[in-house]
Amino acid sequence: MAEETVSTQAPLPEPESRPCTSSLPHVGIPGWLDPGTSDYYKQAARVGVQELLQRRRVYLNGFTDSRGNHWCGQCFWRCRLMDLGERLGYPALDGLRLAAGTVAWLRYAREVGVVRIEDAVRFVERLLRSRGVSLP
């Protein structure tokens, strides 16, 4: 256990600095991924330092969607929407007021609020599953 205590003090990898595709305001890194906060140490105790460092690295590196757009760690759902759209062929989805095509989907993924993004992801996941597509 002493070993883990020491490694929480170890220098962290530098975050990637690629800009996020979404230009909406971002709220900043969650406390449980921010070294020095009590939430960070609680999380480290819960999942282990190596696992937490890995999660922090994933968060800081962000995600790249199937179209090559880079999304920060906070924009996981936006990235997922683009990836799901790719599998559907970016159709118009009237229920979401989303027009057809990659340009419309990308604008939607970049600009719509986070609650609507999560709803859209669930909607598209249901649609894909109803067509027999298995999703991770």
Ligand SMILES: [Zn+2]
């Ligand atoms: Zn972002």
